Amino acid sequence: MIRVSCKEESYLYNAYHMVKAFFPEEEVVSLAEEKASHFARADFPDGSSLVLDACETGEDPGSRRETDRRWYRMLSRRTGKILSWGILLGVRPTKLAMQKRMEGWEAGAFLDWFQKEYLVSEEKAKLAWEIAGREAKILEKLDLENGYSLYIGIPFCPTVCSYCSFSSGALSDWQDRVDDYLDALCLELGFLADRFGDKKLDAVYIGGGTPTSLSASQMERLLSFVDERFDRSGLLEYTVEAGRPDTITEEKLQVLKKYGVTRISINPQTMQQKTLDLVGRRHTVQDTVEVFRMARRLGFDNINMDLIAGLPGEGPEEMQDTLRQIEALAPDSLTVHALAIKRAAKMGQEERKARMGSEIGAMIREAALGAERMGLKPYYLYRQKNIAGNFENVGYAKVDNAGIYNILIMEEKQTILAAGAGASSKLVLKEEVKAPGSRKGKMTKFLRIENVKAIDAYISRIDEMIERKGEWLWH
Template sequence: MIRISCRDESYYYNAYHMVKAFFPGEEVVSLPGEKASPFVRADFADGSSLSLEAPAGVLDGAAKRELDRDWYHLLAKKTERKLPWGILTGVRPTKLAMQKRQENWEKDVFLEWFEKEYLVSKEKALLAWEIAGREERLLRRLDPEKGFSLYVGIPFCPTVCSYCSFSSGSLLDWKDRVDDYLQALMRELSFLSERCEGKKPDAVYIGGGTPTSLSALQLERLLDDIADKFDCRNLLEYTVEAGRPDTITEEKLKVIQEHGITRISVNPQTMQQKTLDLVGRKHTVQDTVEAFEKARRLGFDNINMDLIAGLPGEDAKDMQDTLGKIEALGPDSLTVHALAIKRAARMGREDQKAGTGDEIADMTKEAALAAERMGLEPYYLYRQKNIAGNFENVGYAKVDKAGIYNILIMEEKQTILAAGAGASSKIVLKKPCPMPGSRKKKMTNLIRIENVKAIDAYIDRIDEMTERKGEWLWR
């Protein structure tokens, strides 16, 4: 256990997450800050400690970064290693690259500044710069006045994977309430469509959970409802995250195809049977191959596959084997996640150890090389709290197959209206306003509104879910 104390509550977040990045497997707890103690201090189980005083003057953004760099160097010396993303602990490192591109910075100037100011490695700095450029080009296709994106969440899975912390439930436990859920979901969609009169979605994304946990008839009912309520003609992208291969049937794929879906996911996470069994995915490697080939035979020409680097018991050789099987299938895009274990995930409460930072580094490098061999370029990037080894999640795609919604959810350039249990809407305002709940009257032009995560609570409180969005839409 590592204990942290900090005199300034506003800096505790930085201190905590940097310690977690250097010691991902350790429990980190807070101790009350004391006026007489160093500004920030970490006490380790071996009896050693690190401490740091704050620079003189006001602790503004520049002063915090100076403190971050000093704290980083202490931790790097103790662990004898560096973090690929340096002092950055946020989930959107490409935002800084996007900002500097919009300010007309030159590439070399940005790379030097990023490495010096945030201690980011050259490799990651270049990756952020290149991805920001691809994101810029894709975002130009959006309708800035009448456009928005729509997310529809289906919180059911055949079984719940041990690493999962999303608001999803086992279909076996919820099979008697799926229709009740769809009825509530359609009420929320009705409300959103009424408030979106005169506007049309640029992208629609049906995620989960596993949307193809629904029966073919239920899936058709949902897709018909979306088509009735929203103008889905000329969408830039329409995605259904089919996900689990054991839920994908020819009948469901035909329903999806008939409704104009342009992009689907067939997500193995790994092609190692031992790992699939360990993490609770009740399907085989062959199921993945057959589901992918079935979709190809039906004419789907934009298929994504997801992989996770750092799953328990896997090493770089396992990743190489997985990537070889993926290359044989030839997906149009590949999303590679570094494992992030949150408290809500079963893996976080059980003795299932993630891969080490060095192992994950090797895996992600192998994935990048495999993506290059398949003609896939990195087009979006994000990070998560508690991500193993301080790494990132990267989406690779063929030039014309990049997932626009994936970029939107990260860059927050357009309103995303989200329906379903646990779904999070991001409403971009025309003018900044005081952030709700902010004691310091902090201004924002982005309002986040989250639906309740519990499936039964969502069904029972659907009117509340719609009312919370209503006051902010199109302000």
């Protein structure tokens, strides 16, 4: 166990997460010690320590980045590692590139500044700049102020994969409550439709869980309700994350087609059968191939596929073979995730140790090369805490097939209304308000409103979920 302590509680987050990035396989605990002589300190199991003296830091906020750089360099010297994203801890590195583009910066100036200021590698700096450029072109097409997007969460899966920590439950455990869930969901959706009836709906994204865990009739019920209550006349994108091939049938795909769904995801995560068996994905590689071809026959011309780099027992060779099989299918977009193990996941610490470092980096590079061969360009990027090797998740797409909703969720420039268990609405307000829970009177124009994650709690407390949103949706 590594013990991280800081003189200032405000720096504890940075100190902890940077240590965690360099030592992802270790348990790390943190605490504030106001009377400590040091500013930040890490004590290791072998009795050694790293100490950042208080005199090496400045008092003003502008010096805090230099503190980050000092702390990073100490950790880098100890481990011999260099993190591709340097001192950046946030999940949206492209927001910095987008900001500088809006300020009129040229590529050379940004790349130089980004590398020096945040110790980001040249490769990642170029990636951030390239993606920000593609995002900017898509955002130009949207009325960010008068438009909005809609997320609908379906928290059911046929089984829960061992690496997963999303708010989802095995369908077998909830079979008798799915209709009750849809009752509650439609109540919330009806409320949102009434409140935003004068706004333009740009994108709808139905995610989960696995939305196609619903039966065809249940899917029809949901999509017909959306059709009745929301104006889709100006809709630019309608996505359903079909997800696992073992939940997809021709009847369900026909329902999606009937209601104008334009984009679906068929997510194998890997095309290695031994891995699918190991992580609890109860479908075969051949199932993925057959379902993909079925969707093409039915006319779906914007299909995404998800892959995960770093699943147990896999390395660059397995990624190469998976990409070879994916290339034969020629999806319209490909999303590549670096494995992230969170507290809720079943996969243990030992498996994490095997997946860290250069091997996952090699798998991500293979995926980037595979995407390039398929004519897919990177268009959005995000990171997660405790992500394997401190890497990132990247979406690649053909021209005109980039996921609009994915860009909006990253850039936070437009209101996204979210319904369902665990769903998080993100409101962009016209005027600043006091940030909820802020003791210092912080003002903000961006609010998050979270729904409860537990499925049974969402059903029983749906009136409360609606009431939570009610106050803010008048702004």
